Amino acid sequence: MILPLARRFLAALATTAALATLYGCPAPPPPSPPGGGGPGAGKVCKSAADCAAGQDCFGPDACGSTWTCGPSRMCTQDLIEYCGCDGTVFRGSSTCPAKPYQHRGGC
Numbered sequence: 001m002i003l004p005l006a007r008r009f010l011a012a013l014a015t016t017a018a019l020a021t022l023y024g025c026p027a028p029p030p031p032s033p034p035g036g037g038g039p040g041a042g043k044v045c046k047s048a049a050d051c052a053a054g055q056d057c058f059g060p061d062a063c064g065s066t067w068t069c070g071p072s073r074m075c076t077q078d079l080i081e082y083c084g085c086d087g088t089v090f091r092g093s094s095t096c097p098a099k100p101y102q103h104r105g106g107c
Contacts, residue, residue, distance in 0.1 A: 043069045047099040056096065063100050083107035 034055035043050070044066055045057040050056030051069035075096035082101040084090050089106050092098045 045069050057099060058096075059100060060102065061097070063102055065100055069101055079093060081106055 005085055017034070038083075045051050045068060046054045054072055055069045056072045057067045058067050058070050058073075073096065075093040078094050079091040080094045081089050081091055082097050083103050083106060085100050085102060087102075087107050090098070090101075094104075
């Protein structure tokens with residue numbers, strides 16, 4: 001009894017997969033540009049202080065990289081030390097540092 005049900009289920013699953021492949025699924029939306037929109041979005045920044053209200057400075061975790069302003073995001077409330085690109089220590093969220101840095105921890 002269970003075996004015929006399993007066969008029907010697998011046949012239905014195979015048919016669904018074939019139809020999805022044949023007709024294709026809609027493509028996902030393109031990624032949002034850096035900054036995501038709003039006044040000042042995409043503006044090059046060195047820290048969150050360079051961005052408009054409601055925006056933060058984001059970019060790759062490396063000195064010399066370009067960071068841009070974008071909508072604020074949820075960050076953890078913890079504070080850890082970072083060695084800034086200027087050789088000074090600053091504290092920031094472990095998930096959202098406020099500016100580019102050489103490495104986590106003191107200089």
